Amino acid sequence: MSSERIAQVERKTRETDIRAIIDIDGEGKSKVSTGIGFFNHMLEGFSKHGFFDLNIQCDGDLEVDCHHTIEDCGIVLGEAIKEAVGDKKGIRRFGSSFVPMDETLVLCSLDLSGRPYLVFDADFTTDRVGNFDTEMVKEFFYAISYSAMMNIHIKVLSGENNHHIIEAMFKAFARALDDATKFDDRVKGILSTKGSL
Numbered sequence: 001m002s003s004e005r006i007a008q009v010e011r012k013t014r015e016t017d018i019r020a021i022i023d024i025d026g027e028g029k030s031k032v033s034t035g036i037g038f039f040n041h042m043l044e045g046f047s048k049h050g051f052f053d054l055n056i057q058c059d060g061d062l063e064v065d066c067h068h069t070i071e072d073c074g075i076v077l078g079e080a081i082k083e084a085v086g087d088k089k090g091i092r093r094f095g096s097s098f099v100p101m102d103e104t105l106v107l108c109s110l111d112l113s114g115r116p117y118l119v120f121d122a123d124f125t126t127d128r129v130g131n132f133d134t135e136m137v138k139e140f141f142y143a144i145s146y147s148a149m150m151n152i153h154i155k156v157l158s159g160e161n162n163h164h165i166i167e168a169m170f171k172a173f174a175r176a177l178d179d180a181t182k183f184d185d186r187v188k189g190i191l192s193t194k195g196s197l
């Protein structure tokens with residue numbers, strides 16, 4: 001097994017001041033404070049269902065709107081994931097998960113490929129859930145995909161309630177990432193014919 005897979009990332013701009021710590025091999029404990037209630041709820045779900053210990057503190061310009069806070073938290077969380085995952089030796093690399101939530105069913109499939117790419121197939125019927133703009137869900141996962149340099153596909157297979165759809169996405173992403181970051185004894189070195197990811 002490798003050494004500890006923990007990373008801390010700090011990022012301060014004129015729009016946001018963010019500190020994130022993630023432990024890939026955690027228990028699902030979280031301490032999240034972004035100033036956006038529904039976003040806190042989503043990040044806590046990500047931590048719980050991926051068994052990642054997560055601490056995110058964000059002080060953002062919410063008097064403008066939620067855009068900078070959500071996007072920048074995605075950038076910082078993605079950087080923390082990338083750093084914590086490290087050289088990717090011995091891990092499964094790919095992960096996929098289906099998560100149901102009542103009428104909703106969401107697929108997330110990802111590859112820690114070293115190449116950022118997001119495919120996001122979802123429609124929302126409300127502009128907002130609490131103080132969270134639904135159009136920011138895609139921006140968040142886009143930020144994660146490029147800062148963690150991973151390929152992420154998210155597809156809503158069925159769903160009506162916007163809260164359910166977004167929550168199922170965060171849980172599906174968490175479970176897929178948990179799967180992809182697991183060690184597999186059969187993986188010798190890095191799981192790529194190229195020899196690097």
Ligand SMILES: [Mn+2]
Binds near residue numbers: 041163167
């Ligand atoms: Mn909920």
